[in-house]
Amino acid sequence: MSCYCGSTINFTHCCHPFHTGILIPETPEQLMRSRYSAYAVKNAEYIYKTYANYKQKENTIIDILQWAEQTHWLKLNINDSSHTAIDNFNPQVLPTVIFDAYYLHQQQLYKMSECSRFVIEQNQWRYLDGNIFEHIKLNHPKRNDTCFCSSGKKFKKCCAKTIKPLMVLLQQSLVPNSTMHRH
Numbered sequence: 001m002s003c004y005c006g007s008t009i010n011f012t013h014c015c016h017p018f019h020t021g022i023l024i025p026e027t028p029e030q031l032m033r034s035r036y037s038a039y040a041v042k043n044a045e046y047i048y049k050t051y052a053n054y055k056q057k058e059n060t061i062i063d064i065l066q067w068a069e070q071t072h073w074l075k076l077n078i079n080d081s082s083h084t085a086i087d088n089f090n091p092q093v094l095p096t097v098i099f100d101a102y103y104l105h106q107q108q109l110y111k112m113s114e115c116s117r118f119v120i121e122q123n124q125w126r127y128l129d130g131n132i133f134e135h136i137k138l139n140h141p142k143r144n145d146t147c148f149c150s151s152g153k154k155f156k157k158c159c160a161k162t163i164k165p166l167m168v169l170l171q172q173s174l175v176p177n178s179t180m181h182r183h
Helices: 016-020 028-040 044-049 061-070 160-174
Strands: 071-081 096-105 108-121 124-138
Touching: 016 028, 028 044, 028 071, 028 096, 028 108, 028 124, 044 061, 061 071
Parallel strands: none
Antiparallel strands: 071 096, 096 108, 108 124
């Protein structure tokens, strides 16, 4: 299975080694991709640990996990990224990653566009903050519409493969159990 972050590399060889601590992200983009994947697999501890220290005070692992459990992450598009290595970090010019994230929350599709900023703490990249410059609800596309995620594919050949099963599960969880117990 391709990684949740959008790379063609398998998750176990892409972002998972960052989640387990086997590897450390070398660039802000690697950190952003690994954080996105952590949201997708509901790894709240990793997300928490990769916040800058002062941002950790604003976020608890429980809050992060609750948001992750309520949200189904569909696609990540990286639009621009500072290709800054740790040894080239300049705190006067914070590196950024500009991305679009598509997700499903309470049966509604969303697109969030953000410019994230990064710092180095304890010789590792950390997510400092982000400027969300677009956060919109998306209409549910029809089967033959172009997919909302900008892949250029038809919806039925792209994100529908993920969304349709999720929608069925969500609808089933909202319908009360109609079977009656007979004695």
